[in-house]
Amino acid sequence: MPDENLTGTLDRRDWWRSAVIYQVYPRSFADSDGDGIGDLPGTTSRLGYLASLGVNAVWISPFFPSPQADAGYDVADYCDVDPLFGSLADFDTLVTEAHSRGLRVIIDLVPNHTSDAHPWFRRALAAGPGSPERGWYHFRDSDPSDPDRPPNDWPSEFGGPAWTRTPDGQWYLHLFDSRQPDLNWEYSGVRAAFLDVLRFWLDRGVDGFRVDVAHGLIKAPGLPDAGHSRAELATLPTSAAPFWDQDGVHEIYREWRRLLDSYPGERVMVAEAWVNPADRIARYVRADEHHQAFNFTFLDTAWTATELRERITASVAANEPVGAPTTWVLSNHDVIRPATRLALAAKERATQLGPPVTPPDPTVGQRRARAAILLMLALPGSAYLYQGEELGLPEVLDLEPGVRQDPTFARTGGARLGRDGCRVPLPWRREAPAFGFSPTGAAWLPQPGEFAALAVDQQVGVPGSTLELTRSLIAMRAEHRLGEGSLTIVDPRTVLGDAAHGDLVVVEVRSGSSVTHVLLNLGPAVVLPEGARVLIASEPVSGAQVSTDCAVWLEL
Secondary structure, eight states: OOOSOOOHHHHOTTGGGSOEEEEEOGGGTOOSSSSSSOOHHHHHHTHHHHHHHTOSEEEEOOOSSOOOTTTTOSOSOTTSOOTTTOOHHHHHHHHHHHHHTTOEEEEEEOOSBOOTTSHHHHHHHHHOTTOGGGGGBOEEOOOTTOTTSOSSOOBOTTSSBSEEEOTTSOEEEOSSOTTSOBBOTTSHHHHHHHHHHHHHHHHTTOOEEEETTTTOSOOOTTOOOOOSOHHHHTTSOGGGSTTSSOTTHHHHHHHHHHHHHTSTTOOEEEEOOOOSSGGGGGGGGSTTSOSEEBOHHHHTOOSOHHHHHHHHHHHHHHHGGGTOOOEEESOOTTBOOHHHHTTOSSOOOSBTTSOOOOOOOHHHHHHHHHHHHHHHTTSSSEEEEETTGGGTOOOOOOOOTTTOOOHHHHHTTTSSOOSGGGOSOOOOOTTSGGGGTOTTSOOSSOOOGGGGGGSHHHHTTOTTOHHHHHHHHHHHHHHTTGGGSEEEEOOTHHHHGGGOOTTEEEEEEEETTEEEEEEEEOSSOEEOOTTOEEEEESSOOBTTEEOTTEEEEEEO
16 A cells, blocks of 8 residues: 555545656666666666656656567566566655655556467467457458458557468467557456556555556457558548557446446556547546546647647646546657757658658757747646656657667568657666766666756756756745636737737736746747746747747736
């Protein structure tokens, strides 16, 4: 059960409604033993840094036993720690130390698929066609008239078909890598097993779960053809695919929510659900399901004032009917980092599951990433930061093919970029081996030289650095209770009068008697009205002039 001596921060009810949560991708965060792969003791050693940043919780990506075919999202045992990352005792220490600093701990849950090394799948293969053990997964017979044709036309997200044939002639479904067979959530044994998994970690004191591929657990009855390519499906409502966003997923989450609610301390679930249109996400955050769902509509917004205004408004409107806060996010371990993505010459997909991109102007990328984080952290609701976002790290686009490890890159022969570029280990100290990531200088992915100037020790205490900007934003967000407020997109002319133009986003955030205006300028420089007080800005504001790709918080 959770520690008895939790701080007042941890006792606060509805903490998740306005929390700032930091994602740790453990293999790239901090390496304690010098093998070049980050681990749980390394994460524990950096909890003081996270507490000083001012975040409320930490979400830790998978650390479970795994063959690491997909960086740990191919789980072979849901109730242990891979020796690569440490031990259960190390995890318990991490939770205790995090709680002592007022930090909650959220862990990944990967329920759509297992590793092909999981005992459940091994038993299924050994038991053979028609056995109850095969009911845990989606196995289908071959068509005698065309045994080489998969059972349907479903594509894998990582390239190629979503089916692989077993030696006995049957096929099994995998929406991702062939070493990640999809579980059959219509099977009662699967549901019971995952309730036990939840209990295991709740009993160890975790404060919540980020649910991987939350929109994918239930497939349409009979597994019918999609009738469209992967590219075509991307242009349609998500539920048009017979393997995404099916209504049956919500019954599963209501059962999980009842279990979480039976534990003290307000444990939470956050859904990774890539769904559209925007109002579909509200179904995942009804009062008896998830507490949060990542706002990928916002993450995938083009750097235009029109689209930002539209998507912020639509996101808030979508959740209002169910009384849920919006969960804002700009980055994670699956998307091109904002300091690169926001500077792309034309809108390109945010996910690295798309084709390679042309490296953009890094200076433009840095300015836009700083402005974007200032905008995001002003918006009411909760917000997630991905490790290195507070440093302004760019995507590493020039990794050699021989060092890349993402199965997407391999399965498509390099036609799709893969996600390694945002997973390069963090730089902590400029002059240390591996920039302080590892005591030996080992790193599972090579770090570029440009990381030196962005290392933590080069930014901490430096006025104007991205790290100190982020720290100040989080503190000011809490001081003004922005996360608990309400927002209105306002006409820029109400603030700037005739000086306003169409490339401005102006948001009014009200929290109690406090009113804060957020102004993001994507066009020509504008001059603030007399009497406007700048609380904080993403770039220096000289002579009350807000330059291009700059955002400010104002009191009018």
